[in-house]
Amino acid sequence: xxxxxxxxxxxxxxxxxxxxxxxxxxxxxxxxxxxxxxxxxxxxxxxxxxxxxxxxxxxxxxxxxxxxxxxxxxxxxxxxxxxxxxxxxxxxxxxxxxxxxxxxxxxxxxxxxxxxxxxxxxxxxxxxxxxxxxxxxxxxxxxxxxxxxxxxxxxxxxxxxxxxxxxxxxxxxxxxxxxxxxxxxxxxxxxxxxxxxxxxxxxxxxxxxxxxxxxxxxxxxxxxxxxxxxxxxxxxxxxxxxxxxxxxxxxxxxxxxxxxxxxxxxxxxxxxxxxxxxxxxxxxxxxxxxxxxxxxxxxxxxxxxxxxxxxxxxxxxxxxxxxxxxxxxxx
Amino acid sequence: xxxxxxxxxxxxxxxxxxxxxxxxxxxxxxxxxxxxxxxxxxxxxxxxxxxxxxxxxxxxxxxxxxxxxxxxxxxxxxxxxxxxxxxxxxxxxxxxxxxxxxxxxxxxxxxxxxxxxxxxxxxxxxxxxxxxxxxxxxxxxxxxxxxxxxxxxxxxxxxxxxxxxxxxxxxxxxxxxxxxxxxxxxxxxxxxxxxxxxxxxxxxxxxxxxxxxxxxxxxxxxxxxxxxxxxxxxxxxxxxxxxxxxxxxxxxxxxxxxxxxxxxxxxxxxxxxxxxxxxxxxxxxxxxxxxxxxxxxxxxxxxxxxxxxxxxxxxxxxxxxxxxxxxxxxxxxxxxxxxxxxxxxxxxxxxxxxxxxxxxxxxxxxxxxxxxxxxxxxxxxxxxxxxxxxxxxxxxxxxxxxxxxxxxxxxxxxxxxxxxxxxxxxxxxxxxxxxxxxxxxxxxxxxxxxxxxxxxxxxxxxxxxxxxxxxxxxxxxxxxxxxxxxx
Numbered sequence: 001x002x003x004x005x006x007x008x009x010x011x012x013x014x015x016x017x018x019x020x021x022x023x024x025x026x027x028x029x030x031x032x033x034x035x036x037x038x039x040x041x042x043x044x045x046x047x048x049x050x051x052x053x054x055x056x057x058x059x060x061x062x063x064x065x066x067x068x069x070x071x072x073x074x075x076x077x078x079x080x081x082x083x084x085x086x087x088x089x090x091x092x093x094x095x096x097x098x099x100x101x102x103x104x105x106x107x108x109x110x111x112x113x114x115x116x117x118x119x120x121x122x123x124x125x126x127x128x129x130x131x132x133x134x135x136x137x138x139x140x141x142x143x144x145x146x147x148x149x150x151x152x153x154x155x156x157x158x159x160x161x162x163x164x165x166x167x168x169x170x171x172x173x174x175x176x177x178x179x180x181x182x183x184x185x186x187x188x189x190x191x192x193x194x195x196x197x198x199x200x201x202x203x204x205x206x207x208x209x210x211x212x213x214x215x216x217x218x219x220x221x222x223x224x225x226x227x228x229x230x231x232x233x234x235x236x237x238x239x240x241x242x243x244x245x246x247x248x249x250x251x252x253x254x255x256x257x258x259x260x261x262x263x264x265x266x267x268x269x270x271x272x273x274x275x276x277x278x279x280x281x282x283x284x285x286x287x288x289x290x291x292x293x294x295x296x297x298x299x300x301x302x303x304x305x306x307x308x309x310x311x312x313x314x315x316x317x318x319x320x321x322x323x324x325x326x327x328x329x330x331x
Numbered sequence: 332x333x334x335x336x337x338x339x340x341x342x343x344x345x346x347x348x349x350x351x352x353x354x355x356x357x358x359x360x361x362x363x364x365x366x367x368x369x370x371x372x373x374x375x376x377x378x379x380x381x382x383x384x385x386x387x388x389x390x391x392x393x394x395x396x397x398x399x400x401x402x403x404x405x406x407x408x409x410x411x412x413x414x415x416x417x418x419x420x421x422x423x424x425x426x427x428x429x430x431x432x433x434x435x436x437x438x439x440x441x442x443x444x445x446x447x448x449x450x451x452x453x454x455x456x457x458x459x460x461x462x463x464x465x466x467x468x469x470x471x472x473x474x475x476x477x478x479x480x481x482x483x484x485x486x487x488x489x490x491x492x493x494x495x496x497x498x499x500x501x502x503x504x505x506x507x508x509x510x511x512x513x514x515x516x517x518x519x520x521x522x523x524x525x526x527x528x529x530x531x532x533x534x535x536x537x538x539x540x541x542x543x544x545x546x547x548x549x550x551x552x553x554x555x556x557x558x559x560x561x562x563x564x565x566x567x568x569x570x571x572x573x574x575x576x577x578x579x580x581x582x583x584x585x586x587x588x589x590x591x592x593x594x595x596x597x598x599x600x601x602x603x604x605x606x607x608x609x610x611x612x613x614x615x616x617x618x619x620x621x622x623x624x625x626x627x628x629x630x631x632x633x634x635x636x637x638x639x640x641x642x643x644x645x646x647x648x649x650x651x652x653x654x655x656x657x658x659x660x661x662x663x664x665x666x667x668x669x670x671x672x673x674x675x676x677x678x679x680x681x682x683x684x685x686x687x688x689x690x691x692x693x694x695x696x697x698x699x700x701x702x703x704x705x706x707x708x709x710x711x712x713x714x715x716x717x718x719x720x721x722x723x724x725x726x727x728x729x730x731x732x733x734x735x736x737x738x739x740x741x742x743x744x745x746x747x748x749x750x751x752x753x754x755x756x757x758x759x760x761x762x763x764x765x766x767x768x769x770x771x772x773x774x775x776x777x778x779x780x781x782x783x784x785x786x787x788x789x790x791x792x793x794x795x796x797x798x799x800x801x802x803x804x805x806x807x808x809x810x811x812x813x814x815x816x817x818x
Contacts, residue, residue: 012522019515026508030359033501036366036494052431084431102475105442106435 050082051109053298055138055291056099058114058214060087063267064241064287068138071291072112079299084108091182093118100124104133110298111135112151115142117186122146134301138294139287140187145309148301151294153285154312155187158264159194159239162283165317166195166235166262167202169280174234175207177226179219179247181240182211191239191264207233212243219246224254233259235280241265248278266318274320281319289313333561334531341523348516356509363502370491374484376419380436381480383413384443388473391450395461398454410447417441429490432483439479443472534563538570550578612641629670636666644694651782653817654689654721654728658682661696661719668704676708676715686723688816692778699732699808702772707736707806718807727814733807739800747772748792783813 055072057065069085076083086103088096096113097120103111104127111128115121115137125135126146134148141150166176176199180188196206207230210222219242226236227250236251236259238244244263251259260280263270265287273279290313300307332340390406417440423433446469453459537555544552554574557567619634643660658680665678700717708715720731739747776796784791800806 008522008526012519012526015515015519015522019512019519022508022511022515026355026505026512029501029505029508030355030362033359033498033505034362036498036501052434082431084435098475098478101471102439102478103435105472105475106438106479107442108435 050080051302052084053081053110053112053295054084054086054103054108055294056086056088056096056103056111056113057138058087058091059089060085062241064265064285067287068291071288071293072295073291075292075295075299079295081109081295081299083295091116091185093121097121097124100128100135104128104131108133109302112138112294112298114138115140115147115186117143117184134298136294136297138290139285140185141190141310143186149297149307149309149311151297151311152290152313153315154310155190156194157312158283158285158315159191159196160198161194161315161317162191162237162262162264163195163198165281165283165319166237166260167198167204169260170204170234172203174204175230175232176204177207177230177233177236178209179212179222179226179236179238179240179243180209181214183209188239195237195239212238212240212246214240214242216242216246219243220250223247223250227251227254227256227259235260235262237261238263241267241270244279244282245269245273248273252278271318271323274318274323277320281317283315284318285315286313334563337527337530337561341527345520345523348519352509352512352516355512356505359502359505363498366498370487373423374487376416376423377436377480377484377487380413380416380420380440381477383409383416384440384473384476387413387447388469391447391469392466395454395464395466410444413440414444417444429483429486432479432486436476436479436483439472439476443469443476446472530559531563534558534567538563538567542570545574545577550574550581609645612638612645615641633667633670636663636670639663640667650693651690652693653687654691654730655687657691657693657696658687658719658721660694661700664697664700665717668700672708672715675711675713676704676717678717678719680719682721683723683728686721686728689728689812690815690817691812692775692782695775695779695810696730696732698772698775702808703732703734703736703806706739707734709736711736723814725814728812730810730812731807732810733805735805738802738804738806739798740802744798744800747776747798748796749789779810779812783815 053072053076055069057068059065060069069083072083072085075081086099088099093116096116097118100111100113100121101124104124111133113125113135115125122142122144125142128135129146129148135146137147137150137152139152141147141152141155170176178192178195180192182188192209199206208226210225212219212222219238223236223246226233236247238247238261241264244261245267247263248261251257251261257278261273261278262280263282264285266282266284270279270282274282293311293313297307297311387406387409390402390409394402394406417437420433420437420440446465450464450466450469453464534555534557541552541555554571555567557564557571615634615638619631619638622628622631622634640660640663643656643663662680669676669678696719700719703717708717714735716735718731718733720729720733722729722731776792779795780791783795795811797809797811798806799809
């Protein structure tokens, strides 16, 4: 065999190998596409006949609500419930009421909803209850007890707890600024009530209460307003979960680090603020527990067990000290 | 592998390869298309629900307003459409995570249909007050269906986004493989095509070069060795065999040429040594005159006869002559023989005058007479008789030459009447007793056949010539010649 023939044969062999490899690759890719295409890449649900619970929240992207979803999902898996998550941004009661009505007509087995105020919403809840669909409020409750149950923090208590934390770190007779989500929110007002009562007990006072409407930009604006309006503030408290980081960053920018910042609930930004020392402390709720307990309560109800009409989940405080202790504990 | 087998295997392989690539690409694109179709179909159903519910509500309102059978039919049509559509919803795949919403939509439509039933029932009572009909509830329900279906379509799109991103990237990958497959298969085809043509062309070229060399006379050109067992291989074998034969033939040819050359030289020498026949013939004439002057009349006559015989024999043998001349010559010949045999031999000749114009090949009769002398009469002591009879028939001339001599055996007789070359050769060959003309009887017969017959075959021979012979009784040769004269 000459050198030329050998070279020729080798290149032909190489080409054949390339061809085989390409064909295999081609088929493999083709098969992958085929499996993606065959059911549009979606896994078909097994046991789609499970009872169906809908959890109507605000924003799934939010850390707090995300944890509620996780809890509810896990409980659903555990107790055999399909949990549907529905976001209704904002807090227009008409929209929320319409959603509740929609699920009532869609014959869900239970509704978990973050309550808002107003007759329209209450009517929707009432209708659902009347047609045999239990409504459980979560995180935020209604005034009246038309719903089956409430699962979430004891808001007045949480407010008092936070008041205690503030009292411990400021001198008597100080004035404190407050930012709430909305003054019309029962949840926020309950927190405020508790907070104010404890604060008053120590001779401190609330300078004013401003609304942030869960908007970061609004939180910043209201902080600036509070600092402008009341230069002698010793502390600013944010009662909704997005407030504290915004307040802390604004004060830092304004050079008013003498004003202590308190807030609600943990988020990466909040924890970072505590670590940096620009946030004094936060009161952390148990969103995962709320979600989990809400679904478990529905399961209990279906099984005929007696369930409380108010199920409070615990709260705990987070300060720089406790955070470091916790991190060291983890180590 | 033969060329035929190679072509039969590789051409289909290449065609299949090329088509395979096209088929693969077509197949996968069809799959993707059908998936787009599926998703689109889902959304079409969901969109359809919104539309049909809206139309149903409208038709119902018209029905409530007009309350006649015509509009009721319209309404019923819409409602049935919706019922069918709700069945379509149940047929949608229940897939994570949107199956709950599909279920919701189904339930909402069911509630809507239930409400429609209730309203229909109410409407069947003509006294019912319009105010008690839950139209507001129905409208609300319609709104919910609209919301749910819109949400669902939104979710479908959301969900499909990631899947389609993947499918798209996989499709791009697939396209790249498709292009690679195409390029490789083209390269491979070229390779195979080159290899195929090369495997045919190279040995053929080699053979062509060798053939050209051999054709130009280089018989000692080294014969190429066959490399393959295909058709070209056998061509090589044949070629080599041919060259081998050619070489042997060439050697033989050279030998023959040399032999011929020698023969030619000999002949030339022989001719050089021969006396010019005209000189002989003139000399004979002088002898005749001299003999006559000296009173030897018979010797003079004999010399004239010999002279005439020479003259006749010297003429061009390929020209036909008149029978008259031929007979004259035969008579001269007999005269010479008579001088030798004296009274031992007698010639009886009968000539039909009408036959004397007959055209006949030159020197036909003399060899036959000679034959009669040599084989028939020579050995007879006395009473030898030769007959030469020429008769004219309307279409032919019959010449009979007969003797009463020794006769011939059947075998000799048969051998005389064959035309094959070996015998012809034999008669003119040296193994025979040479006679005066140097021509044998077979030579005569052959010329007769060629002259009179259309075909030089045995049939013509048998038609023209008959020989009757019996041992010790004599021989007669009968020539039956078609009449032919100068005109």
